[in-house]
Amino acid sequence: MAIETTKKNNKILPDILAVIKDVELFSGLGDEDMKSFADKASFYSYPKGKVLFIRDEPADYFYLIISGWVKLFRETLDGDEAVIDVLTDGHIFGETSIFEGGLYPYGAQVIEDAEILMIPTSVLEEKIKNNITLSMNMLGAMSRYRKQQDNEIEHRTLQNAPQRIGCFLLRLCKADDGKSVTLHLPYDKMLIASRLGMKPETFSRSLATLAKNTGINVKGSSVQIDDIERLTGYSCNACSNSYPCHDL
Amino acid sequence: MAIETTKKNNKILPDILAVIKDVELFSGLGDEDMKSFADKASFYSYPKGKVLFIRDEPADYFYLIISGWVKLFRETLDGDEAVIDVLTDGHIFGETSIFEGGLYPYGAQVIEDAEILMIPTSVLEEKIKNNITLSMNMLGAMSRYRKQQDNEIEHRTLQNAPQRIGCFLLRLCKADDGKSVTLHLPYDKMLIASRLGMKPETFSRSLATLAKNTGINVKGSSVQIDDIERLTGYSCNACSNSYPCHDL
DNA sequence: CGAGGGTTTGAAGTGCATCAAATAGTGTGG
DNA sequence: CCACACTATTTGATGCACTTCAAACCCTCG
Numbered sequence: 001m002a003i004e005t006t007k008k009n010n011k012i013l014p015d016i017l018a019v020i021k022d023v024e025l026f027s028g029l030g031d032e033d034m035k036s037f038a039d040k041a042s043f044y045s046y047p048k049g050k051v052l053f054i055r056d057e058p059a060d061y062f063y064l065i066i067s068g069w070v071k072l073f074r075e076t077l078d079g080d081e082a083v084i085d086v087l088t089d090g091h092i093f094g095e096t097s098i099f100e101g102g103l104y105p106y107g108a109q110v111i112e113d114a115e116i117l118m119i120p121t122s123v124l125e126e127k128i129k130n131n132i133t134l135s136m137n138m139l140g141a142m143s144r145y146r147k148q149q150d151n152e153i154e155h156r157t158l159q160n161a162p163q164r165i166g167c168f169l170l171r172l173c174k175a176d177d178g179k180s181v182t183l184h185l186p187y188d189k190m191l192i193a194s195r196l197g198m199k200p201e202t203f204s205r206s207l208a209t210l211a212k213n214t215g216i217n218v219k220g221s222s223v224q225i226d227d228i229e230r231l232t233g234y235s236c237n238a239c240s241n242s243y244p245c246h247d248l
Numbered sequence: 249m250a251i252e253t254t255k256k257n258n259k260i261l262p263d264i265l266a267v268i269k270d271v272e273l274f275s276g277l278g279d280e281d282m283k284s285f286a287d288k289a290s291f292y293s294y295p296k297g298k299v300l301f302i303r304d305e306p307a308d309y310f311y312l313i314i315s316g317w318v319k320l321f322r323e324t325l326d327g328d329e330a331v332i333d334v335l336t337d338g339h340i341f342g343e344t345s346i347f348e349g350g351l352y353p354y355g356a357q358v359i360e361d362a363e364i365l366m367i368p369t370s371v372l373e374e375k376i377k378n379n380i381t382l383s384m385n386m387l388g389a390m391s392r393y394r395k396q397q398d399n400e401i402e403h404r405t406l407q408n409a410p411q412r413i414g415c416f417l418l419r420l421c422k423a424d425d426g427k428s429v430t431l432h433l434p435y436d437k438m439l440i441a442s443r444l445g446m447k448p449e450t451f452s453r454s455l456a457t458l459a460k461n462t463g464i465n466v467k468g469s470s471v472q473i474d475d476i477e478r479l480t481g482y483s484c485n486a487c488s489n490s491y492p493c494h495d496l
Numbered sequence: 497c498g499a500g501g502g503t504t505t506g507a508a509g510t511g512c513a514t515c516a517a518a519t520a521g522t523g524t525g526g
Numbered sequence: 527c528c529a530c531a532c533t534a535t536t537t538g539a540t541g542c543a544c545t546t547c548a549a550a551c552c553c554t555c556g
């Protein structure tokens with residue numbers, strides 16, 4: 001998923017349409033409908049650090065990630081932060097605000113330079129009431145998300161820190177079945193830590209423990225996994241999912 | 249929400265219809281639609297302990313609780329268990345299976361004697377594709393659930409054990425604004441513990457700590473709260489929700 | 497090259513879990 | 527209605543996992 005143009009510009013409309021056609025939420029929609037989303041969409045390119053919106057802000061737009069990474073988070077008065085999720089290309093966020101009284105239920109911040117589409121929630125809100133395909137798609141998406149969150153709760157309840165990291169790494173390997181995989185951590189270790197509900201120091205130490213116990217090789221932000229079975233065995237025993245949580 | 253008859257029986261149809269009319273998921277549906285759900289629904293009364301279904305079982309029915317309590321859970325190979333949620337009257341569960349390949353994504357067990365309706369998922373599946381009101385209702389429900397899960401993750405990340413218990417108690421008080429409230433724990437302390445992601449021993453000790461710090465009074469399964477503000481202050485500071493998580 | 501944030505490491509503390517045992521509570525059959 | 531059996535709950539002692547605080551290191555980028 002890439003787009004050539006790097007500036008907001010009406011002339012890139014055809015590209016936006018192409019992007020939108022690939023989004024699962026819109027799959028099966030007629031060209032008409034696709035087009036009305038594309039027409040109202042704006043393309044932006046944001047650097048790491050950009051705050052897209054904060055919690056309880058009026059939600060005029062929902063977002064579609066074309067590339068890069070975005071975190072969804074909540075903050076307490078004391079300044080503590082809980083990372084709800086970290087998303088990358090193909091994912092949308094902020095769309096549930098249409099069921100939340102028009103306010104964002106979390107904040108969103110770019111954590112790796114990102115290209116995104118902003119689409120007015122009003123378009124979604126109006127179309128979803130009249131288009132059964134769209135509402136079924138959205139139901140499917142929310143159901144998938146729900147399952148994923150159930151997993152999240154389970155992981156945080158039953159897995160210890162090294163296991164959660166192992167599970168995170170396995171999800172990064174996606175469909176790779178080959179014996180040996182080398183992968184690149186997609187964003188800061190600090191952030192992975194909070195994504196997994198632990199402190200940076202704990203992450204550092206736990207990653208070392210994991211490496212010792214599963215034979216993986218960590219150098220900076222690249223991780224080499226020679227024996228996936230071994231990693232799976234170590235991480236996934238404490239989890240109810242039949243095998244690696246991959247396709248969630 | 250009560251029903252007089254205690255046996256599955258076609259003669260109680262009118263009562264089932266009445267129950268169904270009160271369910272949020274079905275609100276706004278025409279009498280026709282309500283009736284087709286009611287016609288296919290079966291009423292059951294189950295004692296504490298009854299396992300309704302287990303994970304990955306074919307999901308032929310979804311469930312509506314009329315009274316009592318039901319827990320949704322997942323188990324690992326080691327026998328560890330994560331409680332996903334604990335539900336009571338008015339709540340439905342098992343309905344997301346229609347987006348999950350027809351398998352239940354969790355197990356369900358009655359934990360306090362319960363009256364329930366079983367409704368074939370096929371009815372829901374067929375109707376939801378053709379009825380925009382129903383699919384919008386379901387979207388709203390799932391959105392609400394999603395927000396609640398986000399809260400859950402936040403709580404388990406940012407609140408300590410006594411605070412989580414305090415938050416749990418506050419949610420039981422619902423709309424009571426009066427100075428003093430006495431409430432009754434709705435199910436076993438063991439279960440509340442796992443619902444909150446802690447061990448029974450920890451629950452016991454943490455409840456004592458909470459009592460000491462907030463002036464609440466615990467005797468067996470009844471809890472007297474004289475100063476709700478104080479409890480709120482203690483529990484909700486570590487939470488991003490503006491005030492008590494009540495209406496979630 | 498120097499500043500600043502990300503990452504690691506060390507030492508010490510805290511919170512929750514674990515293991516073990518006592519106590520309270522509940523339902524049963526006599 | 528009582529005694530027993532069984533489970534839920536509490537309490538104590540101890541251990542481990544993760545956090546906290548502090549400092550060093552490292553890497554990137556102006």
